[in-house]
Structures are given as C-alpha cells and as structure tokens.
Amino acid sequence: MNPLISVKDLSIGFHQRHLVLPAVENISFDVAAGETLGIVGESGSGKSLSARAILGLVPAGGEITSGQITYQPASGDPIEISSLPKNGRDIRSLRGSKIAMVFQEPMASLSPVHTIGNQISTTLRQHTDLSKRAALTRAIELLDQVGMASPAEIAEQYAHQISGGMRQRAMIAMALSCNPRLLICDEPTTALDATTEAQIVDLLAKLQADLNMGMIFISHNIGLVSEIADRVMVMYLGQEVETGPAETVLKTSGHPYTRALLAALPAFTEAGAELATLQGTVPDPTSRPTGCSFHPRCPEFAGEHCKTVRPVLHAIADRHCAKCHLHD
Amino acid sequence: MTDMSQHESDALKSYAEASGFRLGWAKFRRHKLAVVSLYIVGFLYFLAIFAEFMSPYDHSEINRRHVLTPPQAIHFVDTDGSLALPYVRALKGERDPVTRRLSYVEDDTTKYPLRFFAPSEPYEMWGVIPLETRFIGIAKPDRKATLFLFGTDSLGRDVLSRIINGARVSLSIGLVGVAFSFVIGIVLGGMSGYYGGWIDTAVQRTIDFLQSLPTIPLWMGLAAAVPPGQDPLVTYLMITVILSIIGWTGIARVVRGRFLALREEDFVLAARFSGASEMRIILRHMVPSFASHIIASLSLSIPEMILAETALSFLGLGLQSPAVSWGVLLKDAQSLQAISQSPWLLIPGLAVVVTVLAFNFLGDGLRDASDPYGKT
C-alpha cells in the first residue's frame, strides 16, 4: 500500500529578474493514513511553502522546479499532484475535500463578510451535492464536533464576533467538512495564547485519531511538534537537515541545528541551566552560505569542509537521517 | 542642555532630514511618469512666467484680415522636394461664392523662414522691460506673413499666444487658491487634530457638510455674486477665495490625520515634557515631520483648482474677457457651430488636460516619495 502522500526530491524556486531563487531544495517525505508528520523550522525555512505545494498553492512567481508530489486515493491509481494544471478542476477536486488545510491566523483566514456557517457550507456544497439546508445542518454538526458550546449560534456569527480559539475551531471544522484524508495544519496555534494552544493541539490529535487522517503539522516550535507528531522533519533554508521518529530526533538529535532548537526550549533544559539561544538569524535566500548552509551559525562548526562542501543526508539510525559533516 | 550637545543634536537632526529627503528623492526618481510630469509642469510655468517673450504675438492683437484661420503648418520640405530650414507660407483668403464663407489656403509661391529670437513690434515684458524680440517668429516679416500655429479666433487673435498668456491665470490660480486653502486647512485641520474634543467634532462636521455639497452649483452661486466690471485682479482674487471655501477641506483632513498620529509620538511628548511651548511644538517639531505629506496633497489639489476656474470662466461666471485664461478661451468654443467650423478653438482644452494630467502624476509620485520607508 502506498502512503497517502509522497513527496520526492521536491524543489521550489522563485523567479526574480533572470534567476530562479531556490526556496525549497530536494525535500522528500511520506505521510501515511493515521500518521502525523511534524515539520519544524524558523520562518523562511520553506516549511509552509512545501505544505502549500501539496495543495498546488505555490504563490505567484514561484514554481515547482523538480520532483514529484503523489497522492494515493482510497481506490484507483495514484495522482501526481505536481503535474496537475494550476487551479484546474483536478487539483480543486482534492482541495478542501481530500486534502484540507488549517491556516495560521484564523481571523485573517476567515472571510470577514460571511457567517461561519455560510463559509463551512460553501466548502460542503463545492464538493458534495447537499442542499443549502442540509449543508448548514452538517456545518452545525461539525462545529459541535470541534467542541463549540453552542454550534447553532456560532454558525450565525461573523469571524470578528467570536474569540481567537473559537475561530481556529471554526477553521478546523471547515477543514474537516468533507472528511479529508490528509489535514495540513500550518502553524495552527501561533496566533493563540498558551492555554488555547494546548486545547487546539489536543483537539487536533483527537480528531486525527478518530478519523484516521494523515496529518502534517507545521510549527516553528519543536517542543509543540514533538507532542503531536509521530515523525519529525527539521528544515533549514529550504533543505531538510534531519528526519526521524519524533522520539529519536528529540533524544538523539543528529544535527547541530536540531540540538540548538532543543536547547532553546525550557522543557528540554535541566533546571537551573541557562537557556541557550541560537546565534544570528536565518540568512537571506539570495546570499545562501556556501558549503553547509548552517555553518555560519553552527555551534559545532567542524572545520573548513563545512564552508566548502555541501553535506549529504546520512542515515544515522533506523529511519533517522541527518545532513551534517559530523556523520561523514 | 549644554551648547555642545545642542550643537550635536542639531547636526544629527539635519543629517536625518537630509537622508530622509534623499530617500524620498530617490524614490521619486523611480516614478518615471512623475519625473516627466515634473519637467512638463516646470516647462508650463516657464512659459507662463515669460509669456510675452515666449508667445509669437501679443495675445490681444486683433487681425481683421485673418479671422478664424486654421493652424498653419511648419514646412521642412521645399516645393522642389529638397530639405529646407523650417518655414511657413502666407495664407490667402478665399470666399465661397455660394455660402459666402471665408476659407484660407496656403500660397505656394511664398516662403517665410522662421528663426529663434525673431524681430517683432516693440512690447514690454511684465509691463516694464521694453523688448523687440520674441522667442520664435518669422525671420523677415512683411504685411502678408503670419505665424498662427494654433490658428486664430473670431477676432483674428493668435490662439497659441492666447494660450501661453492664459497660462498665467490658469496656472497661478491653482497656486494661489491652494495657498489660501492651505492656510485655512492647516489652521482648522491643525486645531481639529491637536485639540480634539468639540473643536474636532465641529470642524469634522463642517468638512463633512461642505464635501457633501455639489461644488459647481455652489461655486456658480457664489461667483455670480462677484460684481462684474471690476478690476480683473479683484475678480481673480475673489474667484480664488470662492474656490478655497471648499478647497480647504481636503487639506484639513490630511493635516488633522497627521496631527492625530503625531500627537502621541515620543518626540512630541518629549518636547512637551521638556517644557516647550505648544506653538513651538507645532511649528518646530510637528509641521516639519509632515511637510512632505502636505506637499503631496497640495500638488493633488492644484489641478482641481485649475479645473474649477476653467469651468467657471467657461460658463461666464469666472474671469471675463479681456482677461485671458484657458476657461475664458474655451468660452469661444461653446457652440457646436463654432467648434465644427473652427475645431482649433478647443486646443486650450488640450492645455488643461495636459496640465491636470501632469499635476496628477506629479502628485502621485510625491505622495509615494513622501513615505520614504513605505513599500515600493
């Protein structure tokens, strides 16, 4: 049985003047039904872009320069998403129905001028032949399913009338409306406070288990990802630097970048020890460092070849790989 | 504060202002249409300032033998097909035997070369400097020679010369009107934004009210009350004041908005805590920081004033002949009969459109440049 979604050697570039700036380079991952993949990285690492590519939503100016994204339907032949026409009928029939997405800022991602119920039923009616009334009834059921206290009332309200947590629940209800097989969550809790964040993460984990969905959970917070993901992929400047089972990556990280991210988390540091901070910022994609992209910031800088030679992905344990010269 | 640190902070401030100005200028330069428009506007004002010298004729010179002549062409090719220095031909009037209408044809046998700094009848520049040269004209004029590049009106006056002289009123009324509006706008808008409270409410309501009125009928009503037969200068000033009665509202809005935003800024609070007087805070600290926005919005108000004056004069409620403005000139083109027989009487309209377009682009460019840190 093929995995639900399979990404192979995916590269995405942006046209600027005469050159193509790489934003994502040769990343590969699979997600199976019932499995959660966490993608971790700082802003600019290409994590959201990779996820959007699965829905065929690479922003204007960008394009997939190589690689394949393959979706395996419940029955029938696999579909190669990366070769479908942009915004064509085929990709649209997957969006919102088989593959759904929960966005970062629910306030900005919900329409300001339509009621919550109206927006959920729009998705439903796009992919099913439910009547208007039936779609609304189903929308209210969905709102109930994501834990809204009074779903019928919420359905009548506009995004600006409800709280941040409720908005994100509404977004999730909208994403779940057509029983998707893959749910992509792009930083779903960034705009929320810590308590609400925990509730939303629990809700997503529960829904995923109940509905046996595949899930891609994107975050800059490696701690949060480790709570929900089965496997983790760490990205830096458009490249995957480490991939492996969540447990293994946390305990025996194979890349200095992962270790640096973990060292910055209070929960992973011994009591009393000083929190480490990662030096410097993510370089501009136009001036990508030579050799290993991470070398200017690397706390475990290993010598001249880090500056000159690009590292390759090494298998360091079962299903655990890292892209670092330390494993040469 | 010691003298030393005062000196240092002034130096820093001027550095910051210079770099802000440079940033804005660099940004303005990228706006190609705005740069071109700046040159066009500059050229038009140059024409207006030196109108007597730049125009081929005196704008009020009546020429009974050349009434409603069409624009004359400048020739570069001789009758034998060889290239020649630019010249014009004499016009012969021919009367249609049936309709008795006069029409003009070029006389192939004549040839009047043109030159720069051509001799002319004596005239006075700005009413003081006696001159006998015009920028362009016929090198050796005789009685038959004419240079009517945009044709003549019903009294045989040269339309080009009238447009150039009319630019004086049309272009300056924008500046003077905007200056009036600016004074009212900055005082009322500033009070509104600075003090807030009931003053703000009152000014805002007044602006809302004035902006919701149809301007032209209102202007017409006010302009009709200007007693006719006055000194043109008095009429001119009264018309400008009338235009400013509504014109100030837009500027006041901008000033108020900036005041509201700046009132809470740290450097204004700092000045207040250090005991500077309110007037000093406004003039020394607040006005410079939004000067660029004001300049941009002023340059967008100028074309509106120009259009308004043109419309009023066209309707006969603004300036009256013998004063010349583009609106007064267009009054000659009011009937279908006039424009179907002499379409060149519409050329002053082209001058209006070009000017207004240039000011609009210029204003857009300045507005973008006034925000040097804004995106694109």
Place this chain on the structure above:
Amino acid sequence: MTAYIIRRILWFIPTLLAVSIVSFAIIQLPPGDYLTVLEAQMGAEGDYSPEVVERLRERFGFDQPFIVQYGKWMWAMLAHGDLGYSFEWRMPVSSLIGQYMVLTVAVTVTTLVATWIIAIPIGIYSAVRPYSAFDYIATILGFIGKATPNFLLALILMWLAFSYWGVDVSGLFSPEYANAPWSWAKVGDLITHMWLPIIVLGTSGAASLIRQMRANVLDELQKPYVEAARAQGLPEWRVVLRYPVRVALNPFLSTIGTTLPELFSGAVTTAIVLNLPMAGPMLLRALISQDMYLAGSYIFLLSVFTLIGTLISDILLTLVDPRIQFDEA
C-alpha cells in the same frame, strides 16, 4: 444597528438646515433687493402695479432682517412647497423647475448606475490581471478621463458626432417630443438621447471608481482568506467574486458620498454645453440675470438630492457590512 440608522437619519435634519441657510445666503448675496429691480423692470415695460409690489414685499419680507426673510422662505417651503418667485419668468419657482429637477435626478442616477456597471468589472479585471495590456489601457484611459473636465468632453464628443455622422447630439429629446406630453414614445426618445450625457457625466467618475476598485481588490487578493478560499477547492472566479470583490464593494458603497456631488456638479455644466432640459442652463441663466429665488432653489434642491443620496448610501453600507462599528456615528 437600528439605533445607528435612526441617529444617521436624525443627523440629516441639521444638515438640511445648514444647506438651506447656505442656499438662502446665496439668494441674498447680490446687492440690492429684487423689488427695486422688478419695479424698474415693470416700469420700463409700462405695467407697474403697486399692489403686486406690495404683496411681494409682504410675502418675502424684503424690508426685514435676514433671519425673518429666511424664516418666511423656509415656512413657505415647508408649509406650501413654495420655493419663492422667479422675477424673470414671472412665475412661482416650484411650478417652473419641477420637470427639470426630475430629469436631472433621472440622468444623474442612471449615470451612477451605468458607472458602476462599467467600472466594477473593469476594476476587478484590472486587479486580477495587473500590469496586463488591458490594465494599462484602462489605467491610461482612466487618467485621461479624470483630467478632462465634463464640459470639454461634451464639446469634443459633440464635435466628433457632428463631423463624422453629421448629427447634432445635443438635447434630451427629438424636436417632435420636446414639448409633447409624457408618453411611452417620449420615454423611448429620452432613452435614445441619454447615452451622450451619460458618457460625459460618467467618464470621470468611472475612471476614479476603476482605480479604486482595482486598488481595493488588489489589496484584498493579498489577504490570507483568499488563499484559504482556494484551499477550500473553489474555482478561481468564485474565489475572486465571493471574497475579495465582496469585501471591496463595501468601501465602494461609501464612494456614493463623493461621487454624487461630483455627478450633480458635472450634470450642471454638461447640461449647459449639451443644452439639456435639466437644472444647468436655467440655473446659469438665473444666476446671470440675478433671478435669485430661482437660482437659490436650484442650488438648494441639488444639494438636498446629493445629501439624500449620501444618506441612502450610508444606510446601505451599514446593512451590508457586518464589520461597521455602530457606536462610532
């Protein structure tokens, strides 16, 4: 929301009062009073009647202060729909201007609707395909349209129509209908004559509406909810129409407040050039001959219609946009 609408309607009353004061001030502006003019005129025509003059003096309160004259004018208007007396036409103003005002409002409102029908789709298309040839053409035409005064555009179109098709396109009716009573045929004749005034009046408004619509939609297209709508699987045209356009239409409604005064302004000059039986020519003539009750009534009514339009657009906006803060008012 209802409270807001009621407050907005209540606010309309002081605004109307202010307009009436401004209009009456314009009536009062020219020096001297009309009776002197009228007496001179009657005297010259040899039909001087002291009773008429006395009745008018009493009726308008010419020998009394401004406030009393204003009160009498207002009272006559409110109680009897009496707008005063035209000294030039020797007729009550109200019986003189009815049809002209109706035609002015009809042409203006039709233009407003036509402007929207044309400007909205062009603006949307320009925003969806920015920097395309279509967008550039629309932009250039828009700038030229904005820079050309109404009366000049009217002159140019009139000249073109005359020199290419040899037709005189001025007026709102064919000669045979001009003084005919209203009938369906006359309405049809009116419609065939209306296109030119609509083009003349609508061009500058349409130009700025296109710019505005384009900017609004471009802004909205960048917003995350548009991508969210794409991720729902909606076709692109539905994504654009259902969300950004819907949101961009709201500030559009509020532009009625600025478009309408411009349209009524433009209608006056256009009517004068094209010789339309609308408010313009009669207003101009009244102003030149200082027939002030007639002129003032025109100015007053044109302003009132503008204000009513703005009021309607404000109310529509509150009904359409759920985000309006009603406590602001």
